[in-house]
Every structure is written in structure tokens, then in C-alpha cells.
Amino acid sequence: MTAQSPAPRGEAAPRQLPQLMTTPPILTMRGITRRFGKVTALEDVDATVYPGEVLGIVGESGSGKSTLLRMMNLEDTPDTGTYELDLPGLGGNLFGLDRFERRMLCARNIGIVYQNPHLGLLMRHSSSGNVAERLLIAGERSFKVLRDKAREALDASEFPLERMDARPIELSGGMQQRVQLAKAIALEPALLLLDEPTTGLDVSVQALVLDTLKRLQRDRSITMVIVSHDLGVIHTMADRVMVMRRGRVVEQGLVDQVFQDPQHEYTQQLVHAKL
Amino acid sequence: MTPVLDVEGLSKRFHMYHLDQDLHAFSGISFRLHAGEFLLLRGENGVGKSTLLRTLYRSYLPQAGHIWYQAAEGRIDLATAADVDITLLRRRDIGFVTQFLVARPRVAADEIVAEPLRRAGVAQAEALDEARRWLGEFGVKRDLWRAYPTTFSGGEQQKVNLARALILPQKLLLLDEPTASLDAGARAALVRRLADLKSAGVAMIGVFHHPGDVADLIDREILLTTQRLPDEAGAETQAAPKAAPGDLEHVAV
Numbered sequence: 092m093t094a095q096s097p098a099p100r101g102e103a104a105p106r107q108l109p110q111l112m113t114t115p116p117i118l119t120m121r122g123i124t125r126r127f128g129k130v131t132a133l134e135d136v137d138a139t140v141y142p143g144e145v146l147g148i149v150g151e152s153g154s155g156k157s158t159l160l161r162m163m164n165l166e167d168t169p170d171t172g173t174y175e176l177d178l179p180g181l182g183g184n185l186f187g188l189d190r191f192e193r194r195m196l197c198a199r200n201i202g203i204v205y206q207n208p209h210l211g212l213l214m215r216h217s218s219s220g221n222v223a224e225r226l227l228i229a230g231e232r233s234f235k236v237l238r239d240k241a242r243e244a245l246d247a248s249e250f251p252l253e254r255m256d257a258r259p260i261e262l263s264g265g266m267q268q269r270v271q272l273a274k275a276i277a278l279e280p281a282l283l284l285l286d287e288p289t290t291g292l293d294v295s296v297q298a299l300v301l302d303t304l305k306r307l308q309r310d311r312s313i314t315m316v317i318v319s320h321d322l323g324v325i326h327t328m329a330d331r332v333m334v335m336r337r338g339r340v341v342e343q344g345l346v347d348q349v350f351q352d353p354q355h356e357y358t359q360q361l362v363h364a365k366l
Numbered sequence: 367m368t369p370v371l372d373v374e375g376l377s378k379r380f381h382m383y384h385l386d387q388d389l390h391a392f393s394g395i396s397f398r399l400h401a402g403e404f405l406l407l408r409g410e411n412g413v414g415k416s417t418l419l420r421t422l423y424r425s426y427l428p429q430a431g432h433i434w435y436q437a438a439e440g441r442i443d444l445a446t447a448a449d450v451d452i453t454l455l456r457r458r459d460i461g462f463v464t465q466f467l468v469a470r471p472r473v474a475a476d477e478i479v480a481e482p483l484r485r486a487g488v489a490q491a492e493a494l495d496e497a498r499r500w501l502g503e504f505g506v507k508r509d510l511w512r513a514y515p516t517t518f519s520g521g522e523q524q525k526v527n528l529a530r531a532l533i534l535p536q537k538l539l540l541l542d543e544p545t546a547s548l549d550a551g552a553r554a555a556l557v558r559r560l561a562d563l564k565s566a567g568v569a570m571i572g573v574f575h576h577p578g579d580v581a582d583l584i585d586r587e588i589l590l591t592t593q594r595l596p597d598e599a600g601a602e603t604q605a606a607p608k609a610a611p612g613d614l615e616h617v618a619v
Binding site for chain 1: 380381382383384420424425426427428429430437439440442443445446447448449450451452453454455471472473481484485
């Protein structure tokens with residue numbers, strides 16, 4: 092399946108390279124293509140994220156947004172394309188790293204929250220143990236430090252500390268997401284990846300999770316990439332948005348611009364379909 | 367003197383795919399705006415005044431023309447600038463004041479107002495103090511400062527919005543009917559704040575339902591019309607700033 096992406100007929104002039112922002116992007120992906128047999132999941136995708144920025148990725152199911160996020164978390168390798176993170180001691184294409192190097196790099200620099208908590212948590216270990224596991228991978232060995240840092244991360248994620256030794260399997264969906272979030276931010280990652288973090292949660296719990304994310308973003312200026320099919324979530328959270336369809340980026344821009352003046356036919360359909 | 371804003375031949379249309387047609391908003395708009403100047407946009411409903419403001423703010427993408435903005439680092443074309451530069455300028459230099467509150471739910475009024483100061487690096491306590499001062503200035507009652515504005519009346523929400531938009535002095539303010547539905551006290555507070563900002567060199571361009579509210583501030587006016595009058599042909603692309611207060615430029619859109 093080859094994705095078709097006709098040029099939008101809004102015909103706005105192409106955007107220039109940054110002139111005022113002198114800090115380089117923290118994340119740069121170029122020409123990412125990933126095929127599974129005859130299915131093209133990602134086709135020549137470029138992505139850039141600047142420090143402190145929140146990039147939203149929207150699109151219908153199967154558009155490739157979660158596949159792209161997994162690439163950012165080095166869980167998969169594309170057929171072609173490069174991935175660089177502007178972090179101390181890192182250079183070159185990260186897809187060239189071996190499995191161990193990827194694991195260490197991600198543990199220290201990238202946090203991820205999955206839609207399905209089973210992917211991100213050991214459901215029969217304690218919540219604090221799940222957070223501590225992340226710290227252990229990164230090399231922390233002192234029990235006191237592990238316990239203190241786990242408590243701190245759970246507290247920052249607004250998890251009730253009296254339940255920090257409860258197992259995720261005993262917790263509600265919203266609480267499980269908070270444990271995932273605590274695990275993701277425990278090492279103050281340079282990049283936080285969120286894959287549909289509120290999908291499947293009750294509306295009130297969704298709101299609480301978004302509030303926590305927004306507060307973390309405001310207080311810690313964490314760079315985030317958030318994938319969601321919910322335009323409201325992206326509108327609330329993101330500075331910029333990338334619209335994906337059939338493995339391609341059909342449009343990207345400032346979140347207010349893309350939602351108020353969408354240039355591509357598919358983006359217009361998406362925005363008009365919003366309740 | 368270098369203008370803060372130099373708009374050249376700006377054109378905007380919307381392509382509606384479901385109708386398979388273009389909706390023309392305006393074309394060939396040119397004007398300049400200097401530091402401390404206040405420019406009033408006039409014209410009938412639907413002529414494109416708010417669309418022009420949103421295009422200047424880059425919520426809308428223009429099809430042609432330039433929006434040269436004089437940043438501290440140099441001149442930058444807002445029409446084609448990188449998104450990350452626009453984000454930076456919105457946080458630092460360019461404000462958009464509208465009658466509609468765009469606030470996240472479940473965030474208290476004082477925190478919403480304090481947000482621009484927090485982003486600029488002001489400490490939480492100091493930012494909240496300043497936010498509460500401005501809420502008081504715009505007539506928001508003290509017992510509402512910690513409440514969620516989503517539960518407020520339209521007028522109260524607007525006051526929160528104004529306090530947030532005007533708390534941090536910027537270089538350029540785009541004002542989209544900021545006085546609509548305000549009571550007399552809040553209107554007076556707004557005009558006082560705008561006058562202070564103008565004295566401090568902030569350039570402003572705005573649409574006002576009742577221009578009389580800001581009559582003392584207006585330096586120039588641009589009248590947007592849908593008809594091209596023969597004697598205004600030159601004004602469309604060559605409108606230059608005029609020094610005399612109250613001067614009127616006709617711009618056919």
C-alpha cells in the first residue's frame with residue numbers, strides 16, 4: 092500500500108528555517124520509512140522537536156503515529172531513515188546502536204507512557220517497584236535512594252503515596268497511568284513520549300491525567316511527544332501538531348493554525364468531524 | 367524609524383474542500399505600524415478584520431504577501447517564519463487579545479493570569495501576586511480569584527482573559543474586540559492599561575465594536591471595504607503611515 096498525499100490547495104508559502112530559535116532541536120528524524128511486508132507503515136517521515144516543546148501527533152487508526160512513537164523510543168528500526176537526539180555524549184544515527192545501548196539510552200533519557208499499562212508496567216510488582224526498576228536499569232543501587240526517588244516520582248505524578256506498594260493490577264486505569272508516568276519521569280528524561288495516555292479512561296480521570304501532564308510540562312519544561320486520536324487532548328497539550336495519514340505526514344504546524352486553518356483536505360475532514 | 371510591523375501585499379483565502387471552492391478573505395493589504403502607534407481596523411461585519419488579525423498572529427496562513435516583524439534579532443517574515451520562531455515570538459513579543467477566553471478547565475483564575483509571567487521565569491508567589499493585582503484592576507471579585515473561570519459569566523471570563531493577555535508587556539498587541547460585553551469599570555481599566563502600554567512603546571492594531579472606547583488612543587485608521595474605489599487604487603498596495611491622528615486609509619479587500 093503506497094500512501095498518496097496530494098499537495099494541499101490552500102497553497103500557503105512554505106515555512107522558512109528557524110531564524111530566532113538558536114537552540115538546536117532535541118529530536119531530529121529524517122526520511123523514516125518502515126514497511127511490514129506489503130504494508131507501508133511509515134513513508135519518508137521527518138520530525139523535529141525543540142527543547143521544552145510539546146509535539147502532538149494526530150491521525151486515524153493505522154496512520155502510523157504509534158509506529159513513529161515506537162521508533163522514537165528505539166523499539167523498532169526503520170528500513171531507511173536517521174534519528175538523532177541532541178544530548179551530551181550522543182552523536183550519529185541512533186538506529187545504529189545495539190540492543191543494550193538502546194536500552195541504556197532510553198532508560199536514562201527517554202520516558203514513555205503507553206495506552207496499555209500492561210506494556211509499560213510489571214503488573215504483579217509493587218507500584219514503587221515498577222518505578223525503581225527504571226532507576227535500577229540506569230545504574231542506581233542504593234535501596235534508600237531507589238525508594239526516595241520512586242516516592243518523589245509517584246508524588247509528582249499525583250499518585251496517592253499511601254498506595255505506593257500496591258500492585259498495578261490492583262489499581263484503576265487512571266492510577267496505572269500515573270504509575271507509568273512516575274516511571275517515565277523518575278530520571279527526569281530529556282524526552283517524554285505519550286502514546287494515547289488518556290484513551291479508555293473515564294472523562295474525569297482523563298482530565299486529571301492531562302492536568303498532571305500540563306503541570307509537569309509547565310514546572311519542568313519537559314519536551315514531550317504525544318500521540319492521540321483525540322483532537323481535544325492535542326489542542327490542550329501541544330504547541331505544534333503533525334497530522335498523519337497512511338504513514339505520511341500530510342500537514343504540520345502550530346496547533347491553533349492547523350485546527351483553525353487546516354490546509355489539507357484530510358485535516359479539514361478531521362477538524363470538521365470534531366464534536 | 368524602522369516600523370515594528372511592515373505588511374506588504376497580504377492576501378488570504380480559505381479553500382473549502384467539502385464545497386470545492388475558495389472563500390476570499392482579503393487581498394493586497396499593506397500598511398506599517400511603528401512603536402507606540404495605535405491603528406484601528408474598521409469595516410463592516412465579515413469584511414475580514416478579525417481574519418486579518420488572526421493572519422498577523424499566524425493562526426491563519428496567508429497565500430501571498432509578507433508580514434515583516436522587527437524582532438530584537440532582526441527582521442522576520444511572520445507569513446513564512448518557522449513555527450518554533452512564531453511560538454517564541456508569541457511568548458515574548460506578540461500578544462493576541464480576544465473577547466473569548468481560551469483557558470484550560472480546572473485551572474484557577476489567578477493561575478491562568480499568572481501563566482505568562484511563570485513562562486517568563488517569574489517565581490510562582492510573585493507571579494500570583496501580580497496576577498491577583500490585575501484581576502482586581504479589571505474588577506474580578508476577590509472570592510473568584512481561586513475559582514475556575516469556566517464557571518464564570520461571559521463578562522467575568524473576559525476580564526480574566528484581558529488580565530492574562532495584558533499582564534506581560536509585549537512589543538505588539540493584536541486586539542480583537544477586547545471591550546465587547548465588558549462593564550464600564552472594566553472597560554475603563556482596559557483603556558488605562560492600553561494607554562500605559564502605548565506610552566511604553568507597545569504598537570497596537572485592533573478591532574473595536576465601539577471605537578469611541580479608545581478614541582483618545584487612535585493614531586490612524588484603516589477602513590477595509592469590499593469595493594475598490596477608483597481614487598483608492600493606490601492605497602491598496604502603497605498605503606504608507608500617516609503621522610496625523612485620525613487619518614483614514616481605505617483598503618479594498
